Amino acid sequence: MFHIIEKQIQRIVSDHLAARYGETMAVAVESPKQSSFGELALPAAFQLARALKKAPRAIAQELVDDLGALPGVAKIEIAGNGYLNLRLDRGGYGQALLAGVADAGATGHKIIVEHTNINPNKAAHIGHLRNAVLGDTFVRMLRASGDAVEVQNYIDNTGVQVADVVAGFHFLENKSVAEVTALTREPRFDYLCWDAYARVSQYFKEHPESEKWRAETLHAIEANDGALAEMAHVVADAIVLCHLATMRRLGIIYDVLPRESEILHLKFWATAFELLKQREAIYLAEEGKKAGCWVMAGSHFRDHVAAEDDDVDDSKVIVRSNGIVTYVGKDIAYQLWKFGLLGKDFHYRPLLEESPEHTVWVSTDEEQPAGAPKFGAGYTVYNVIDSRQSYLQDVVAAGLRALSYGEQAERSIHFSYEMVALSPRTCVELGIELSDEDKKRAYVEVSGRKGLGVKADDLIDKLIEKALVEVDDRNQDKPAEERRRVATQIATGALRYFMLKFTRNTVIAFDLQEALAFVGETGPYVQYAAVRASKILTKFEERGERLPDFAAVLTKEALERQLATEDLWQTLLLISKAQAALAEALAKGEPAHFAKYAFQLAQGFSVFYDGYPVIHEQDAERRAFLLWMTQYFSKQLAWALGILGIPMPEYM
């Protein structure tokens, strides 16, 4: 609601400035520093001062005189050196809210968001969790604002990481495909691989000559032939299911899983390779360290080109000298497909049913009966990938540009975020040995190769156990099974909020104590507010009373009387800003901003809860008004939680 008024006023004022002064500019609409100044502030007079060579205050006066009445605005005041402060018509505003005025703003274009994208060779860790939570929340935000979104989780099942684990099983531990298949049926196969990967990485480090195993395995995988290739499929497919299960615990699901093996076997890469060669986007290096490799010149993706006399080679290898394509090469083909530019498509088969309404599809190289939705061919593509890979994302975009798909390159958005590292304190708690050098650092980077990190499922388990203690403490009358479900919801809320409270370009120094917190700015705080709000309404009905017909009882005059109480007006204003908060967070591409709004909303409710005993209110009109506020709060808190992917428990 607030959002509508804001936009309306922005348009009116900017039209006025264009007509009156011939100035076309983005009119800023701000919130005044102090709520006592009103609800909206326009610094337009400052923006105009230079162009008109007049004192801001004089311009402000002129604007007030010329603008006349603004819709929904009761009063315009000039403040400071030339601010225009607007006060809304409270009664009218309340009535519009009661009538349920809403706004929408979908683009109509299909948006693809790729996230999670974990190498299927080991268990997911907290870094992957940040990716998935960020991606999933962004998707929910887009959908809440009306966009059509397709969620892709790319499976790199032919890469070096999978090859290393397979090489470890085969060469180092002499395991057969049947033996590995048996292992996948054991619980926590992903944990087993976590250790196996660390072992083989260590072995490679100590025996560099054995790295030929890796090349042999990669070759077998690319050719899709023999026991090594088969084992790679067995391992990757099993791990993917583990990852899906882990993410499902947090309410994260996908539409389609495009696999790298199909990028190869359905000749996506071969097609892209031909295009890249034809357009001379890449060339065959004939000398130097990269002789025999197909490379892309650095000038395609770097602003800064190395100096001539500098013998630094800044080109990027796309196809290795042994003929095996790199990840980036395959990613270029994949990106082309995402935009529908490759002229090829995957075959799809249903992988699993997340719910009766939702099937997750996976790519396959075999013909399938019809029935799969149409995937790919997006207008905008968001790749949720950590910032360390920005160089690779630049190469991918450069690939599109080199093929003269400049617009698509522009709409290829690297939704980047900083890594999750470990705080030294947490390392000590987890029994991770630190070098003296690491002890001095603010944080320690996790490393899959070293097996150093916090596994996602371990963290979730830990959170559930901790939440269960709290739930048990307060709800001994409830069934044990139900209490565990509630504890799980609280754990999910705590974890998702924790991953979202930091803005994207902040490195999270993961601290177990902080992640396990349920008080203060946390998910459970927001959940608690939502639970208490709905509890008031249930209690009210349990007493045999029924909610009044708000539209009838709360007339404009009644609303004006009630909203004359300053803190109630401020509170209503806060609740009504939900849509504006979502729009702003989307514009900024910062889920953290929306999380912050949800927290503020919860804070607003807690204060309201403390200050106004709704059910015990004696005055009938005031009580009706408070009940309406409570209902509105309850609705908006639930809406905000839904966007954050945080479940709402029945009790806590």
Next chain:
RNA sequence: GCGCCCGUAGCUCAGCUGGAUAGAGCGUUUGGCUACGAACCAAAAGGUCAGAGGUUCGAAUCCUCUCGGGCGUACCA
């Protein structure tokens, strides 16, 4: 070397395209449960926005430099 990011309260972090007295949570101190559940609320203390220049009516925000930290610059991803 080059590129990108960061430096704001004791700690962890917000701070919108420059705008009014720089905010939040945690921690500390103090107060509030016989009113819809205290996983809550109220109050207090706590700042040279790393430093120095510059642009501007106005700078935490933009520009330049310096210092400190991180990441990238792979025939890993």
